[in-house]
Amino acid sequence: MIDALGQAEAAVAACFDTPTWAVGEHDLVAALDATHRLEQRLAAVKLTLVRELDGRGTATTQGASSTAVWLRDRLRLGVGAARRLVELAATLDTAPPGVRDALAGGVVDVEQVRVIAATVETVHTAAGTEAADKAVGVLVDWAAQFDATLLRRLGTRILDHVAPDVAQAAAEAALRAQESRAARDRHITISEQTDGRLRLAGILDTEAAAALRAAIDPLTTPTGPDDSRTPGQRRHDALADVCRLALRTGELPENGGDLAQVVVTTGYDELTRQLGTAVLDAGRHLSAEAVRRLACDAAILPAVLGSTGQPLDIGRQRRLITGPLRRALVLRDRGCAFPGCDRPPRWCDAHHIQHWADGGDTSLDNAVLLCGHHHRHVHHGDWDVRLGGDGHPEFIPPAWLDPEQLPRRNHYHRRN
16 A cells, blocks of 8 residues: 555656646646546545544554544644544445445545435435435435535435435424524624624524524615625624614613613713713713714703712703604605615614704704614715705715715605
8 A cells, every 4th residue: 555655646746747838728627637536535545544543543552642633743734624534534434335435436525425424324314224325326426516515405305316205204304403403502692892892603593594684684785886885894784773773663671670772971062072982881982973973863861960970960851853853854855865875764863964962953954864874974974964955955975076066866765
């Protein structure tokens, strides 16, 4: 074996030294196919060697705690890759001969072998040895056409081909098992970063995943040619819009006796002059500009604090743009009024054209509907908003975008 592998290594080295620029395209493609087959055959040899060494206990004899640890050091592999190598070697050792022959013949690759072996085991459990043997042939044929991912997907219906009499019952059992795993594994982890941001990670079950996609997918499309957000940023903003919509409904359960709400504390001078910062109830800080944006469509609760921060007087809440006034705003704007945006009214905030802290009143003539993205865009950008002669909002672009600064309107909602 050593001599044969040495000769193969020498032949491969000679191929590496061959200048590819002198080889015709047809021969290059043929060489690529041959290289891939050789790679799979070498993988089969490697797995056979790993399995034999593992069975002999070579790793522990040489002082390692396991074969995976020994392979990590010997072959300079990551520990995860070393473990997978040992596991796959064991899988191949117990796999049907047809699977081993397919890998040794270069017909399938290592990942396809993993899929085939797992699928055949499932078939054997559900329908017995004869069906499992049939499944090997079918899966190997499919492996010549499809990669491991698609092969795994096709494998879920393998019983339809090799044991149709038990396929329906097995499919139902598999679905129940899948739903059980999904229910067991579902979770969301929220990790607070040092700067107040949150990192989200988790796994949603099928129903929750469908609900999430249905809620945020319509909000993740670009809002127009000026939307430079990445897909990840659009998904972030869509999730924030969904949360704001839920808070706006007033149907969330109470939290400590209060309706679900975001509490922001700031001083009047800081708010009106856009100086300093504001504080969330969780202790994190926001800029005064961010608070001005939030205050556009929020309940304002004035509070007088003493010099040491103790509350001396708490005023009554005053809604800025709600009820009949918001309904009138919806009838006028019919959705986000920013040019080119198709967001419906339920995803929109009511924005004061002249901010209330700057003396702007709460009226239809001083309000415009903006989706979350364009609300931020208007607050942080150089766009000006005004009502035209017909009482409908129009937007003045910044000079760097349009030197003539011609007013723009949203014609999408007008068509509806």
